[in-house]
Amino acid sequence: MLTQLSNQKIEFFQLNLINWGSNHFVDFPWRYTENHWHALAAEIMLQRTNANQVINVYKEFCEKYPSPEDYIDDKAPNTFNSLGLKWREELLQKLAYFLTLQEIPKNKKELIKLPGVGEYIAAAFLSLHLNIIATIIDSNVVRVYGRFFGFPTDSETRRKKWFIEFANKLTPLDNHRRYNYAVIDFTREICRPKPQCHRCLLNKYCSFNFREKRGEK
DNA sequence: CTCCAGAACA
């Protein structure tokens, strides 16, 4: 199925997405940090949490804990009090502890061994903060690819080999960073769970948009 | 593969 997709459609998607992204890049503070510890901490704060909610918490966190050691020294941190999912505090403590023992690795295989770091955070960290090519897959990526290219998805699609390969193919070798930021911003602003097709610059070739217009499910 | 947390949603 996917091998039959025209390269034109893929190129259209990549080009227009990157183009959209460069005009709608949101300058969240963690996108600029040179501090890799802060970058990883931000990803944990962002899990299932609205980015706007994270901004102030993140800024405070960076002030309070310039290094993993500073964070470990705090016996009663309350980073997640206002964010919810408080089990992440313990996870972050474990991560911080690991980071006092070793440098942050620069490849996915080693990154994933860190507590709290899985496929998603490893890929995001590599591409966005180290500028090393990596394919970011999360629920938003699954949603936008499924819609635009017209294939059904479910909660396990993210782990399927065919989907991972497809996502690898779509992530451009050179522009991966800009592309990945664009996907993140685009799926937050336009291709949301409730799609904003009327504001979408890609709807001309979007399979989902066609189905909507024909009144199909 | 399944299970988990626990907020968000219906």
Add this chain to the structure above:
DNA sequence: TGTTCTGGAG
């Protein structure tokens, strides 16, 4: 109130 979501872990 029950169900869904989602990245990590087992």
